[in-house]
Amino acid sequence: MARVKERVVEIAVGGSALHAVYHDGGADSEWGMVFCEPFAEEKKCAHRVLVETARTLAAAKFGCLRFDYRGCGDSPGRFEDYGPTEWVEDITAAAHYMRQQVGVRTVGALGLRLGATLALQAAEVDRLFDFALLWEPVVNGQHYLKLNLRRSLIKAMMTEGDEFASEEVRQQHNEAEVVDFDGYPVTQVTREQIAATDLMENRPQFPGPTLILNLSSREQVANEYRELAEQMPNAEAVGVVQEPFWNRIGLVSSDAVVEATALWLAELQAEMAAGPAGSNNDTHK
Amino acid sequence: MLQHIYFSNEGCRLLGAYHRPADEAKRQPIGIIMLHGWAGYRIGAHQMFTKLARTAEAAGFFCLRFDFRGRGDSEGEAAATTLSTMISDTVAAVDWLVATTGLERIALVGDCSGAEVAIGAGPLRPQIESLVLWSAPMVGADRTESDRAKKWYIVKQYLRKLFLRATWAKLFTRRLRFGMIKKALVSGGKGAGEEGAEEDEQIDWVQRFVRFPGEVLFIYGGNDPTAKECISYYKSLSRQAQRAFSSHIVPGSNHAFYSVSWEEEVMTVTLDWLRDQGRKVEAQLDAAARS
Amino acid sequence: MSDAEQLKAQIKELIVERLFLEVEPDQIADDENLMEAYNIDSVNLFELVVGLEEVFEVSLEDADFTVETFSTVTNIAEYLAKKRG
Numbered sequence: 001m002a003r004v005k006e007r008v009v010e011i012a013v014g015g016s017a018l019h020a021v022y023h024d025g026g027a028d029s030e031w032g033m034v035f036c037e038p039f040a041e042e043k044k045c046a047h048r049v050l051v052e053t054a055r056t057l058a059a060a061k062f063g064c065l066r067f068d069y070r071g072c073g074d075s076p077g078r079f080e081d082y083g084p085t086e087w088v089e090d091i092t093a094a095a096h097y098m099r100q101q102v103g104v105r106t107v108g109a110l111g112l113r114l115g116a117t118l119a120l121q122a123a124e125v126d127r128l129f130d131f132a133l134l135w136e137p138v139v140n141g142q143h144y145l146k147l148n149l150r151r152s153l154i155k156a157m158m159t160e161g162d163e164f165a166s167e168e169v170r171q172q173h174n175e176a177e178v179v180d181f182d183g184y185p186v187t188q189v190t191r192e193q194i195a196a197t198d199l200m201e202n203r204p205q206f207p208g209p210t211l212i213l214n215l216s217s218r219e220q221v222a223n224e225y226r227e228l229a230e231q232m233p234n235a236e237a238v239g240v241v242q243e244p245f246w247n248r249i250g251l252v253s254s255d256a257v258v259e260a261t262a263l264w265l266a267e268l269q270a271e272m273a274a275g276p277a278g279s280n281n282d283t284h285k
Numbered sequence: 286m287l288q289h290i291y292f293s294n295e296g297c298r299l300l301g302a303y304h305r306p307a308d309e310a311k312r313q314p315i316g317i318i319m320l321h322g323w324a325g326y327r328i329g330a331h332q333m334f335t336k337l338a339r340t341a342e343a344a345g346f347f348c349l350r351f352d353f354r355g356r357g358d359s360e361g362e363a364a365a366t367t368l369s370t371m372i373s374d375t376v377a378a379v380d381w382l383v384a385t386t387g388l389e390r391i392a393l394v395g396d397c398s399g400a401e402v403a404i405g406a407g408p409l410r411p412q413i414e415s416l417v418l419w420s421a422p423m424v425g426a427d428r429t430e431s432d433r434a435k436k437w438y439i440v441k442q443y444l445r446k447l448f449l450r451a452t453w454a455k456l457f458t459r460r461l462r463f464g465m466i467k468k469a470l471v472s473g474g475k476g477a478g479e480e481g482a483e484e485d486e487q488i489d490w491v492q493r494f495v496r497f498p499g500e501v502l503f504i505y506g507g508n509d510p511t512a513k514e515c516i517s518y519y520k521s522l523s524r525q526a527q528r529a530f531s532s533h534i535v536p537g538s539n540h541a542f543y544s545v546s547w548e549e550e551v552m553t554v555t556l557d558w559l560r561d562q563g564r565k566v567e568a569q570l571d572a573a574a575r576s
Numbered sequence: 577m578s579d580a581e582q583l584k585a586q587i588k589e590l591i592v593e594r595l596f597l598e599v600e601p602d603q604i605a606d607d608e609n610l611m612e613a614y615n616i617d618s619v620n621l622f623e624l625v626v627g628l629e630e631v632f633e634v635s636l637e638d639a640d641f642t643v644e645t646f647s648t649v650t651n652i653a654e655y656l657a658k659k660r661g
Contacts, residue, residue, distance in 0.1 A: 006358075008289040008300070013636060019289070021358055040331075040446055073304055073328055074287065074335065093502050103309025153641045155618045158611075159508045159539040166638040182543040217593040245598045247619050251324045251363055 006058070009101075011067055012092035014086065018075035020067035020094065021051075022102065025057035029060065031269065032063035032104035034094045034129075035123075036115035040079075040184040043072060046112055046246040049254040053110075056258055065192050067094050080178060083116060083190035084197070087134075091122040095129060104274070106130045108208075110261070113246055114138045116196055117168060117215075124205040132210040133261055136244075138218050139224045141197030148181055149173045155182060200224070203231045209271075210235035211264045215242040215257055238264075286342075287295070292351075294377035297371075300353035300358040301378065301546065302327055302335075303385070304342035315414065315559060316347040316388040318378050319369070319547060320399030326357030329396060330541045337552045344556060347386045351378050353402075367426040367482040371407040379410045390566055392559055397422065397540070399417040405488055407497035415500040415562050417555050420540050422511070423518045425490030494519075495526040502531045502558050504551055506538030530557075583653045584590070586631070593641075594627040595620050606650045621646060636661045 005024040010017040024059045025032065036048055037043045054064035068075035069090045071082035087093040091109070098107045108131040111119035116137035123129045152173065157164045178185045210232055214225045221229075221239040230236035240260045286305045291298050306312050319334045321327060328335045328349040338348040351373045354361030361370075380392050392415040395403035400421035407413055503519055505512035516532060523530040533554045538547040577585070588601035597614060610616050618622070624646065629636060634656060645655050 042331065044325060044328060044332075048324075048356060048363055052363070072331070074289070076287075079332065116610065147622075149620070149638075150636075151622050153638060154621050154625065155539065155543055156644060157415050157641045158618045158621065159506075159543075159645060160537070163506075164642070166641050170638045180545045183333070183545060185545050217596065244623065247622065249324060249617060249619055 001160070006055070009065075009097075011090075011093050011097045012026070013090055014070070016070055016076050018067050018070065018076075018090060018093070020065055020097075021054075023054045023064040023066070025058050025061045025063035025104075028284055029061045029063050031061065031265075032065065032098045032102060032107045032233055033057060033110045033121075033133075034091065034107065035064060035066040036068065036091050036109055036111035036180045037066070037072070038113035038115045040181055040186075042113055042246040045248055047252065048256075049245045050112070052254065053258050053261070057265070060262065060265075062173040063098070063102055064110075065094055065098055065102070074218075080185040080187055080190075082135045083187065084114075084253075085119075086194040088118050088122045091118055092125065092128060108132060109136065113136065114144065114194070117141075117199065120199065120204045120206060121197075123208070124204065127208075130207070131208045132206060133255060133264070134210065134212045135261075136215045137199070137212065137225075138194075138197065139199045139228060141194040144175075144197075145191060145195055152180075152182060199228055200231070205227075205233060209268055211261075212237040213242075213257060213260060214239045215244065217241060217243075290381075292377060292381040293525055294354065294374050294400075297354040297360040297374075298349055299354060299360070299374060299377070300327070301349050301381070302338065302344075303347040304338045304350075306342050306345045306347065308345070311345050311559070312347065313345040313389045313563045314384050314388065314570065315392050316349070317341055317394055317559065318375070318382060319348065319350040320375060320393060320395040320402050321353070322354070322396045323398035323400075324356075325396070327352045331543065332508075333396070333542070333548050333549065333552065334394075336548070340552060341556055341559070343417050344560065347382065347388060347561070349378055349382050355530070357372050359460060366432075368485040369399055369482070369488065371398070371402040372409070375406040376409050379412060381405070383412050386466055387529060388412075392417060392530060392562065394419070394555060396420065401490075404490065404494050404497070407499070408493055414502045414566070415559070416497065416499065417504070417558065419504050419542070419551060419555075420506065420511075421515060421519070423515055424494060451504060462522075491525075494522050497526070499530065500562065501528065502533070502555070504533045504535065504554060506540055506542055506547065507534045507536045508538060509540040510542070513569065580653065580657070583656060587628075587649050587652050587656070590627050590631055591624060593658050594623045599600070604649060607648050609647055610649070611647065632656050632660070 006021055009020045030262040031177050035054060038046055050066060054066055058064050069082065069087040095107055098104045107129055109119035109123060109129045110133040112135045116134035119132060120134065120137065123132055127199040149170065153166055153169050155203050156169050173179050176188050179191065206280050212229050212235060214221045214237060219239040219241055221237045225237040229235040238260060240256050241251045242256045245254055286307065288303045288305045290301050300525040318365050319338065321329055321334065330453060334350045338350055341348050353374050355363040355366035355368060364471045366545065382388065382391060389412055391412045393403040393406065393413060396416040396419045400418035401424050403418060407416055503516065505516060521528045535542060535547050535550050542548045542551050584602065584606055588604045594598060594642065625636060625654045626660065633636060645651055
């Protein structure tokens with residue numbers, strides 16, 4: 001089988017050049033995806049899964065663009081200098097790159113965790129995306145911050161044993177200007193922006209076909225994802241049994257989520273090919 | 286300056302992040318190659334390698350952070366990666382950095398499994414002159430029953446993967462990398478894809494450590510439950526190697542140095558030590574030039 | 577089965593499910609150290625904590641985070657029983 005072409009590229013945004021890798025779907029590829037990465041260490045844990053997903057989809061003629069937000073991965077800048085506002089700009093720039101530099105006609109977002117949430121925020125703007133795949137999106141930012149506090153508490157507890165003082169960790173998370181999320185300095189501004197995220201309160205109105213994947217130990221869909229899908233104009237939520245690879249130290253198989261994604265994309269392509277004129281598969285300027 | 290590069294090893298294209306110091310005239314005489322942990326990739330745990338490389342670059346070091354095959358953005362099947370393949374990739378990385386920069390001395394900085402790889406690669410190239418080992422497990426120690434159980438789990442994962450691929454083949458026939466999974470299964474288990482693969486057990490780890498002619502620095506977290514045993518082990522091996530044992534303990538830290546202050550301490554100690562190594566090299570070169 | 581035994585059985589099911597363990601729930605002994613027996617690290621424990629809150633509808637206080645609380649099925653069951661009143 002021919003080697004899938006992939007190349008390192010740069011995306012210009014805000015005076016920076018984001019590090020990105022483009023997985024070429026082939027000369028006749030008209031569909032593309034922008035991968036929107038998760039937050040902090042979830043990104044590192046999920047990296048290989050996203051690479052393999054991009055390779056698999058590129059082999060099925062989807063051009064895939066993966067990139068690092070400002071302050072993350074190999075993109076310039078320090079982590080503490082950027083947050084969700086800038087990262088939504090980065091997603092927007094990546095989508096424009098796909099349309100203008102790569103020339104893809106139908107562009108979707110594939111977001112994981114907070115990346116899925118940010119993708120939805122970016123998608124609200126001016127038909128940036130034609131469809132969206134949201135893997136385990138963060139629905140409530142306050143709850144997400146609480147989970148991160150939990151993670152820190154557990155780590156500290158297992159590190160310090162009898163000397164562990166939960167109050168110290170809790171105070172740090174609630175009161176410090178810059179909170180240490182296990183090696184990631186998270187500023188108050190970033191925490192406020194994450195806390196302000198509430199997809200149930202601020203109902204997303206993205207009109208494009210959307211698949212919300214609830215990745216857990218059960219096939220049923222959690223209430224929050226069911227309700228989110230019901231509130232959106234054109235979304236469905238599906239439960240997939242999938243180990244949370246974004247929260248694992250070792251490698252985890254991602255076949256279940258990639259299979260669900262591939263099946264949905266195949267159905268969407270078929271629907272759009274059969275659809276009436278003036279539907280989402282029209283060329284964007 | 287950061288540049289992404291590709292180099293090849295054993296048929297796989299590997300991606301690296303290559304840091305060049307701005308003023309090459311002030312460059313350090315040692316290049317640094319960073320070796321990530323088992324399931325990680327070139328940025329390192331909580332972006333430690335990215336941060337270390339930027340600081341090192343500013344201090345005049347050429348640095349290379351790369352993804353082992355089957356990891357990060359490099360080619361290769363994830364389940365086929367072993368410590369042996371990682372050692373081979375490291376040697377290729379050393380060759381690349383030496384050829385690109387003209388440097389004749391390279392330091393390997395390895396994190397956890399990356400530290401094992403550094404030990405494995407150490408004696409394989411004369412240019413490797415020092416090792417900095419973060420949270421190094423005890424190389425050559427007996428594998429536990431749980432490692433063997435993990436191997437069987439990986440084989441079962443392969444079988445499950447094969448079944449799922451067959452399902453997709455109906456949709457995307459000829460466009461799937463189905464052939465690679467089938468190949469891995471048929472090849473009969475080479476590279477079981479977990480720590481404890483058979484080929485890794487064939488490596489004489491103790492001899493590699495003892496034979497390494499350069500200097501070694503160990504860094505552990507004070508609250509890493511394995512630290513005490515590992516330090517004792519490596520002290521003993523260092524005596525065997527007739528090499529001074531150098532170590533630094535980060536008080537209170539866990540295995541992966543999961544806090545800003547702990548990681549800063551690890552990076553500072555690492556860089557200070559490498560600067561010292563650089564000064565020693567320069568002194569040797571000056572002495573050689575005079576004589 | 578008593579309430580206490582039923583609670584332990586539910587906890588064991590949760591452990592197997594959330595941690596994707598390849599054992600049957602009833603193979604987990606009530607008093608074996610979970611972290612040692614099943615190689616549970618901080619990320620696994622995080623999944624378990626989230627699962628306990630969701631399934632048993634309790635809210636863990638920060639002060640509840642002790643190694644002892646989560647070390648065995650018996651300890652987890654006692655903790656949950658106390659929380660639920």
